[in-house]
Amino acid sequence: MRQATVYIDREALQYNLNRVKQLAPTAQILSMVKANAYGHGVKDCLTALSETDAFGVACLEEALEIRQLGDQHPITLIEGVFSIDEMQLAIEHNVECMVHHQQQLDWLYAHQQQYIAQNLKVWVKLNSGMNRIGFKISEIIEVIQKLKASGFTCVLTMHFANADVENHLLNEQQKNQFLAVKQACAPILASCCNSAALYQWPELNFDFVRPGIMLYGASPFADRTAADLDLKPVMTFTAEIMALNQIGVGEHVGYGSTFTAQKDTELAIVSIGYGDGYPRAFIDQNYVVINGKQRPIIGRVAMDMIAVDVTGLNAGIGTEVELWGKQRLVDDVAKANATIGYELLCRLSARPKRK
Structure with missing residues (x-):
């Protein structure tokens, strides 16, 4: 039987969740489990994350998958609902919604009594410069004031575009806009820290933090490893010779005969x-780990196989190969492939077995 396996630690x-608690001791933790828990498998992660305060998902x-697994933690839809019917379903399943455009507000007001009766918070998104979704600063204060006057409990939220770059000019713009809206709408709950921001600006933890990649033991920074951040890799991805x-x-x-042997x-x-x-x-030399040693991949990666130089290693058929995990970090594999660890974790197919 083919032995491609994903192990979840x-x-x-749990260790990484406790790191979040150490970094943000007074904030509630909204653990991001979107994209099947960043490829780790929601059902395999919920128990380990049982001490979180809430979960964040994209849709x-x-x-509903979390609810079907029997978990009753608060959940926030960080992109909100996509139709008025979804708003009704969200309320029925005790799921909180982000709002970031007028149509979502209309759907929310159409379900005002039910939403408030369920004691659900409304997460109101500020577009402070990332320019994906959210209300601009010129409109969000009025949006929040109307929601509060209608009896809704609001959470002001935004997302940093460059939290992984400490001195990026847009960071100050985003922080200043967020703090201005927070002050204008006081009192109001607030949330703006993702994994990188948790390390960069502890003064911005406020009421809720939203860790994602750090929970899974990968780094949100290009120049700092998981070990630098005191995080432990959660996924180990292996195959066999x-x-x-x-x-x-x-x-x-x-394929393409791109590798030519210079020696036996x-x-x-x-x-x-x-x-x-x-x-x-991969644009730079990529490696796997066999018998505790890094060994280079040679030639092109195919759909089902790779070739590795094991000269002098005394490896045999059935020997385990770590593709990424505790010895070969997913961030290093990503760097060799000109991408980020997030992408590699999220794009795993269903073929590998999970343990």
Whole structure:
């Protein structure tokens, strides 16, 4: 049987949640579990995150999956609902909504009595410069004042565009806009810190923090590792050597014959590929870990297989290969592929087994 496996370390997940508590001891924690818990599997993560205060998801389908698993934590839809029918369903399942445009406000007011009766908070999104979703500063104060006058409990929220870059000019603009709206709408609950902002600006933790990637033991910063941040990788992605092959000087490997041996080489063929979600187009040399040693991938990644140079390693068929995890960090694999750890974790296919 093909041995491509994703292992989830629940103790590491709990450890990372406790790191959030240390960084934001007075704030409530909205743990982000969107995109199937960043590819880790919601059902495998809920128990480990049981001490969170609430969950954040992107859409109603993700919220309903959590409810179907029997979890009754508060849930926030960080993109809000996409129709008036979804607003009714959200209320029925005790799910709080973000609002970021007028139509969502109309749907909310159409369900005003039910929403307030359920004691659900309205998360009102400020577009402070990221320019995806949200009300501009010129309109959000009036939106919040009307909501409060109608009996809604509001949470002012925004999202940093460059929280991972400490001195980016837009950070100050975003912070100043957020603080101005918060003051104008006081008293009001507030939330603006994602994983990177938790480390950068503890003074902005306010009432709710929204950790995402840090929960899963990957770094939100390009220049700081998970170990630097005292985080533990939650996912270990492995496969096994399925064949061994000897090639001589001048022989080629893989599609396009992009690798040419400069010496006699022992190849391990590993049962993993882009069909499993392993990245194909690395721009810098990529590595896996075999018997505790980093070994280079050679040639192109195929749909189901990769080739690794194991010369002198004494590896055998069935030997486990760590693709990323505690020895080969997902952030390092991502860097070699000119992307970020978030993408690699989220784009895993359903083929690998999960344990």
